Amino acid sequence: MVETTDIQVDGWQTQKRPPMLIRKFEFEDYSQTRDFLDRLAEVSEEMGYHPSLQFDRTQVSVNVSPLEETLGDLEVRFAKQATELAEKTQAG
């Protein structure tokens, strides 16, 4: 079992207590922000994983807390997918 604190995901900050992967994404306008949120919602439904999201017009903060006690493969996969979706959205 990989210890939570060792988990690193490119571009994300790993918080130890409580364990969480954190990243803020910036978008050009509200429609890009909504586009990203819609895509992320689909991934959430597919993976059965719902992060805590905070957003306003052009910024989305994604907080990935573990379903169990520690961060694991599911959370890492979700974070990587979020990065990919953000890059696709930003590329327009």
Next chain:
Amino acid sequence: MVETTDIQVDGWQTQKRPPMLIRKFEFEDYSQTRDFLDRLAEVSEEMGYHPSLQFDRTQVSVNVSPLEETLGDLEVRFAKQATELAEKTQAG
């Protein structure tokens, strides 16, 4: 000019510093949560006002900060609309 601190909206908490109207809405499932967020996004676009929203699977926290220095009519109208939309969504 109504002083920010006097502004009260039924069901919402008025924070003084920084001035903000705050309310957390609970929903039955993720599709209700997304339904509410979609409806709120339309109101945001119509009114040109975008609150800070935090949500996970079944909870949405709405933070209504003023566009100018103090809370005013726009923010109060947005909060009231958010209440209405949440009730409509919860009624299913």
